[in-house]
Amino acid sequence: MSNTPSTTKALRASPGFRLARSTPSLWRVTFDNPPINLIDPVMIVALHDLLTEIEKDNRVAAVVFDSADPDFFLAHYDIAADQSPFDALPMAPTAFHHWANFLIGLSKSPAVTITALRGRARGAGSEFALATDIRFASRERAVLGQFEVGFAAVPGGGPSTRLPGIVGRGRAFEILVSGEDFDGERAERYGYVNRAVPDAEFAGFVNAFAERVSRFDLHALADIKRFVNAASLPADAALTAEMDAFAEAVDRPATPSIIGQALKQGFQQRSDVELNLGAYVGKVVHKAGQRLRRPARPDTDPNLRSACS
Amino acid sequence: MSNTPSTTKALRASPGFRLARSTPSLWRVTFDNPPINLIDPVMIVALHDLLTEIEKDNRVAAVVFDSADPDFFLAHYDIAADQSPFDALPMAPTAFHHWANFLIGLSKSPAVTITALRGRARGAGSEFALATDIRFASRERAVLGQFEVGFAAVPGGGPSTRLPGIVGRGRAFEILVSGEDFDGERAERYGYVNRAVPDAEFAGFVNAFAERVSRFDLHALADIKRFVNAASLPADAALTAEMDAFAEAVDRPATPSIIGQALKQGFQQRSDVELNLGAYVGKVVHKAGQRLRRPARPDTDPNLRSACS
Amino acid sequence: MSNTPSTTKALRASPGFRLARSTPSLWRVTFDNPPINLIDPVMIVALHDLLTEIEKDNRVAAVVFDSADPDFFLAHYDIAADQSPFDALPMAPTAFHHWANFLIGLSKSPAVTITALRGRARGAGSEFALATDIRFASRERAVLGQFEVGFAAVPGGGPSTRLPGIVGRGRAFEILVSGEDFDGERAERYGYVNRAVPDAEFAGFVNAFAERVSRFDLHALADIKRFVNAASLPADAALTAEMDAFAEAVDRPATPSIIGQALKQGFQQRSDVELNLGAYVGKVVHKAGQRLRRPARPDTDPNLRSACS
Numbered sequence: 001m002s003n004t005p006s007t008t009k010a011l012r013a014s015p016g017f018r019l020a021r022s023t024p025s026l027w028r029v030t031f032d033n034p035p036i037n038l039i040d041p042v043m044i045v046a047l048h049d050l051l052t053e054i055e056k057d058n059r060v061a062a063v064v065f066d067s068a069d070p071d072f073f074l075a076h077y078d079i080a081a082d083q084s085p086f087d088a089l090p091m092a093p094t095a096f097h098h099w100a101n102f103l104i105g106l107s108k109s110p111a112v113t114i115t116a117l118r119g120r121a122r123g124a125g126s127e128f129a130l131a132t133d134i135r136f137a138s139r140e141r142a143v144l145g146q147f148e149v150g151f152a153a154v155p156g157g158g159p160s161t162r163l164p165g166i167v168g169r170g171r172a173f174e175i176l177v178s179g180e181d182f183d184g185e186r187a188e189r190y191g192y193v194n195r196a197v198p199d200a201e202f203a204g205f206v207n208a209f210a211e212r213v214s215r216f217d218l219h220a221l222a223d224i225k226r227f228v229n230a231a232s233l234p235a236d237a238a239l240t241a242e243m244d245a246f247a248e249a250v251d252r253p254a255t256p257s258i259i260g261q262a263l264k265q266g267f268q269q270r271s272d273v274e275l276n277l278g279a280y281v282g283k284v285v286h287k288a289g290q291r292l293r294r295p296a297r298p299d300t301d302p303n304l305r306s307a308c309s
Numbered sequence: 310m311s312n313t314p315s316t317t318k319a320l321r322a323s324p325g326f327r328l329a330r331s332t333p334s335l336w337r338v339t340f341d342n343p344p345i346n347l348i349d350p351v352m353i354v355a356l357h358d359l360l361t362e363i364e365k366d367n368r369v370a371a372v373v374f375d376s377a378d379p380d381f382f383l384a385h386y387d388i389a390a391d392q393s394p395f396d397a398l399p400m401a402p403t404a405f406h407h408w409a410n411f412l413i414g415l416s417k418s419p420a421v422t423i424t425a426l427r428g429r430a431r432g433a434g435s436e437f438a439l440a441t442d443i444r445f446a447s448r449e450r451a452v453l454g455q456f457e458v459g460f461a462a463v464p465g466g467g468p469s470t471r472l473p474g475i476v477g478r479g480r481a482f483e484i485l486v487s488g489e490d491f492d493g494e495r496a497e498r499y500g501y502v503n504r505a506v507p508d509a510e511f512a513g514f515v516n517a518f519a520e521r522v523s524r525f526d527l528h529a530l531a532d533i534k535r536f537v538n539a540a541s542l543p544a545d546a547a548l549t550a551e552m553d554a555f556a557e558a559v560d561r562p563a564t565p566s567i568i569g570q571a572l573k574q575g576f577q578q579r580s581d582v583e584l585n586l587g588a589y590v591g592k593v594v595h596k597a598g599q600r601l602r603r604p605a606r607p608d609t610d611p612n613l614r615s616a617c618s
Numbered sequence: 619m620s621n622t623p624s625t626t627k628a629l630r631a632s633p634g635f636r637l638a639r640s641t642p643s644l645w646r647v648t649f650d651n652p653p654i655n656l657i658d659p660v661m662i663v664a665l666h667d668l669l670t671e672i673e674k675d676n677r678v679a680a681v682v683f684d685s686a687d688p689d690f691f692l693a694h695y696d697i698a699a700d701q702s703p704f705d706a707l708p709m710a711p712t713a714f715h716h717w718a719n720f721l722i723g724l725s726k727s728p729a730v731t732i733t734a735l736r737g738r739a740r741g742a743g744s745e746f747a748l749a750t751d752i753r754f755a756s757r758e759r760a761v762l763g764q765f766e767v768g769f770a771a772v773p774g775g776g777p778s779t780r781l782p783g784i785v786g787r788g789r790a791f792e793i794l795v796s797g798e799d800f801d802g803e804r805a806e807r808y809g810y811v812n813r814a815v816p817d818a819e820f821a822g823f824v825n826a827f828a829e830r831v832s833r834f835d836l837h838a839l840a841d842i843k844r845f846v847n848a849a850s851l852p853a854d855a856a857l858t859a860e861m862d863a864f865a866e867a868v869d870r871p872a873t874p875s876i877i878g879q880a881l882k883q884g885f886q887q888r889s890d891v892e893l894n895l896g897a898y899v900g901k902v903v904h905k906a907g908q909r910l911r912r913p914a915r916p917d918t919d920p921n922l923r924s925a926c927s
Binding site for chain 3 (some may be wrong): 088092133134136162165166167168188191195212213215216217219224228231233
Binding site (some may be wrong): 366388391398453457458459461462463464469470471472474478479480481482483485486487488543547551554558561563591602 | 635680730751752753778783784785786809811812819830833834835837838839841842843845846848849850851886
């Protein structure tokens, strides 16, 4: 992907989000990475730092994540970005694994993490939401989806492992194999989000909830998180196995070809393609007609064996 | 059961369903086994063959299962059928285990499997739907249920093991211990099906969904299925233990007695009993009043010990 | 807590509930422990005895738990009660563990257990409902919640471990870290209860359901319960670890201080505080402003290590 145009600069001053310490116990992270809040290496390195700050702080009880852009919460991973910022992080199997490692750490953070979802959260954006503890959605403005299958790739940041415990096995399959967009109302019905709140009431609802939680005892909150995680947090190895498979997918010919075509049509820009990515995915792949033959005996393919061990 | 009248013929030409390869990547299986789409040994042997075909084919991405009968998707297991067709399959502990083995294989099939549910799917019919990846239901015409408890038997094809991960523990208990019918609307609310779609839009919705999925990359779909299964597919041993217990139940006196009475009243025929089996179950068992005494110390009963090990 | 006024008498004649054997196969337990159905040691000892009775009886198929008080199903644990009645039970790590042990036994009872929820079930009352197999709620009158976080404590009776398998991980977090009240309608939407039934139809619905189940074969019901438990019942050790953490929480200064203040304002009485405990919790902790500093390195704190091993 080194030849595709980059939409970020490695040494960009802004990490792509603003951190506000509303009170010592309530922090707010507002994503603001124009044009569409792509998740890029600069942001990911800064998110790793944020986790370290939360871990070191002994007063923060709750962290709310929201967006400065009412149309995009986090669009998805920036597939065209310069990856050199990752040099600041410990070595990982691939650049993509820095994202998986962040998500694994996010779910284990001692603070209660709350996604305040207005706008689109697809691909890695949806993975981010799924790795936080609680997801509230604007009924009218929220859109969630895992579009990766439409780019000939399994998602890498854990949704195949996490979704069955959040929406049940059948709805997990539907979300993942369709690559479709899910609006706030259906996301609530499926449990993809905790609840969909009318947009006019959304900010007030989220703020009241987060402020309430942030006043509670830190030890009690940490205990709750410890027990809920013990009961329901997937193993790290299951999550990294997904990223291994994603990295293999983008090394096959189909994905770069689809990405190349999509970039020409507005992918990664404030465009109809990004506004309606679920619909786009249902069309472009059909036209491209790229189909790989599956190995005849999956059990002899090391790629297919690795995750279940 | 060798003395009860059989509704199937061992060497019947039709397997009880039609297979249409709509495209190389999208197959459609339409159940058509009059009078009420009972699941019988001929059909089960053919379904084993279907799994082998899917496995050998390297292009099929999605398989839709629907019914030619708008009142019955799959009524339930044909308790009166000749079992000699099973001779074509590898040995199994009991004839019933051929069904359990098929369901285990169905969930592991590399293709995405979609139940398009119009009409009734009770007992083994519901077990079939639960073993596919995705369940869509006609809001007005779908009926699901596990009526076996009303026939003094635990269900055998896995629902006690699968339902908690699909509808949650409390609703799994309700479905299983009541033996009641669940309509499309409630099935959606419980997550028993992914969604209930108005019947007028149902075929169009399912077709568009399946066609969309069938155009996606086979490797990506197989990876998704692999990871969702790793996170949420029950162990084979848990599923076969249920069938062991079902086989024991039908060897006790209560079940054959209830079956005998039900057959006289229209069970296995296109009758009020079959149309309203949930209601029937709530009445006939009451009248029969057959009650077995539970072993006073369950932990010394080898039947009760086997599954938890 | 030995200096706080007790609302129960150690040798009170009533166990706090009435047992009616409606039929040999259907028992009904009606909580009646004025003023607000607190769960106290006398009741807990009697509930242990009830489990033994169910275990010894070989005819009871279903047990319904309801309340004589339309405003309170089970308010919560009686934090001020004399604990000497527990001397009748086998030794336990703390007095609180007699409650955890009862809940563990309740879920393993061979009978199908049904909560008929009218009025409030918070804290240990909610834990009781979660430990039964099936929860039906009056749409207008039911209120559920785990308010303990507002008293600076993790809940002790298992909800952090049980809720992810009942409502999903995200909604489990919301319930536990907010300490809020959940009404019947939202409880149904989240799966916290199986269904919310209009209050006018509630008694009729529950009775018909329980009578239906109670007529079914005991062996079949026990098999169903065995398999659903094998698939979804949390390990005993996970549940007792929660109670260990709760016992530690009430030994820290914050909880007794909050309890003391609450008792003065109507806690444990038929008062606005108890009627609207979710709202109270959101205010009193804020005013008290009691905050403990979390250990800087949680992994070196033995309290935080114990549960995950």
